[in-house]
Amino acid sequence: MASLIAGVLRERAPGERRVALIPEAVTRLKSAGVDVIVESGAGAAAWFTDVDYTAAGAQVVGVEELFQRADVVLCVGPPEVEEAVPLRPGQTLIGLLDPIQHPALVAELGARGVTMVSLDLLPRTLSRAQSMDALTSQANVAGYKAVLLAADSYDRYFPMLTTAAGTSKPAAVLILGAGVAGLQAIATARRLGAVVTGYDVRPQAQGEIESLGARYLKLDQVASAAGEGGYARELTGDESQTLLQALEDHIARSDVVITTARVPGRRPPRLVTAAALERMRPGSVVVDMAASELGGNVELSEPDKTSVLDNGVTLIGAGNLPSVMATAASTAYARNITALLTHLLKDGALHIDTEDEIQAGVVVTHEGSVVHPAVGGTPAGGAK
Incomplete structure (x- = not known):
């Protein structure tokens, strides 16, 4: 069975210097059976070079190849609707997507069959979700x-x-x-x-x-x-x-x-x-x-x-002070997103189950529908 491929997108928002995954986290994901591809220059603003990622076992690719090959796309902030056009049905987008403030992005990707997973909706009172709590790490x-x-x-x-x-x-x-x-x-x-x-x-x-x-x-x-x-x-x-x-x-x-x-x-x-x-x-x-x-x-x-x-x-x-301290913020965020991604894995594949408390909190769209109540959706209510 082919390994799951996670793609690390370069942030394009003005002033955003963070990156979703640092080279150290690439090693952790590879040990969990996940291959990592990184858009060229994705970590440069946070002082992580393409050579660093290659040395950690990732492949550095262009953005078009990343969208073509990745099963899961990792980001920090939400992409603009036009930037998310290459996402296709069955792919998953994980980041601090702020879906309540980006209804157009949610509607577009939901209708297209893209699964959106947003860390800012994580149930922060769950003790087993602490390692995934990006809001806390970035607030620190x-x-x-x-x-x-x-x-x-x-x-x-x-x-x-x-x-x-x-x-x-x-x-x-x-x-x-x-x-x-x-x-x-x-x-x-x-x-x-x-x-x-x-x-x-x-x-x-x-x-x-x-x-x-x-x-x-x-x-x-x-x-x-x-x-x-x-x-x-x-x-x-x-x-x-x-x-x-x-x-x-x-x-x-x-x-x-x-x-x-x-x-x-x-x-x-x-x-x-x-x-x-x-x-x-x-x-x-x-x-x-x-x-x-x-x-x-x-x-x-x-x-x-x-x-x-x-x-x-x-x-x-x-x-956006975390972006000012991009290296420290990216290091913490990479640990959060790695913990969440590995939580979503089952037998080496991505497994979306909205009956799981953590997933019920973070999954916004899945299988062509908006499934998060806070974003105007109806919970899927079962394993998918």
């Missing part, structure tokens, strides 16, 4: 890089320093959101010596924030927004307004504010208003990790844009 990278970006833009020291020239006080850093990215940002800012305060609408986050040595910002006037599975629920209009007002004074007193609240498939919640930005001191820095075409946590922020406001506040829209 983003939280770390956000603090370094803020420190680089901040014209003072993060730690307290006592020198012959005098003593500098530590920076006051406020982290809004204590998910994976927020907790990593808190830990990194603490390592740099800042005085760190963290906030999350879920009261249970207090323990996690304090365990990292940060202060917990307690806002008694804001209702708990704890939701199911450890996630936050969406705030009502009145609750959002109360939160914005309660945060404003604390934002104004901070030297650095980093916002981390993202909601898959929906507009990020607003946490910092233009009025709050106006009250911040000149030289302060705000990093919006949720900045995207849908909006961000910070009013006035724009994705992938840094601006200095009239009052001297630096505002950074940092929506």
Whole structure:
């Protein structure tokens, strides 16, 4: 029986430097009976050369040959509809496909008989899915890089320093959101010596924030927004307004504010208003990790844009920080996608079974239909 062939696609989105599979992961897949072909130049932006892939046992090919030969196509972000045209019935596309925000791609590939598997829909509460959790691995990278970006833009020291020239006080850093990215940002800012305060609408986050040595910002006037599975629920209009007002004074007193609240498939919640930005001191820095075409946590922020406001506040829209640290992010992502792909294998072949909890969460289209309820489909409900 011929081996399954996995093809690694070069990312084409502007500014995207990550690659779905690194050479080290090629070796792991080959030991699982999967042959790997890689589009020429796929890993170059993350500093993995075609020679590296060849040495690991992969074949380097052109994009046309990749689509012709691959049973499974691996990517990071979703391709544009026109880029996905070569995909044919029976092939499988695996990546962070963000299907809720790309209905045209889902409709096109679903109708064509392509199986779409999206890691961003992984059921993150399943312990056996942790090794596949790409959202967590990429959020860890983003939280770390956000603090370094803020420190680089901040014209003072993060730690307290006592020198012959005098003593500098530590920076006051406020982290809004204590998910994976927020907790990593808190830990990194603490390592740099800042005085760190963290906030999350879920009261249970207090323990996690304090365990990292940060202060917990307690806002008694804001209702708990704890939701199911450890996630936050969406705030009502009145609750959002109360939160914005309660945060404003604390934002104004901070030297650095980093916002981390993202909601898959929906507009990020607003946490910092233009009025709050106006009250911040000149030289302060705000990093919006949720900045995207849908909006961000910070009013006035724009994705992938840094601006200095009239009052001297630096505002950074940092929506794709994992790409900035492409080598580390690709290494983590490759482990996630390798774990998922090997989970889908049975007797050396791809086996789609939507009764499996993990597959039910990540399979978006299969056998000509959209099968994921969150994307408007009807579950297939059985082994395929």
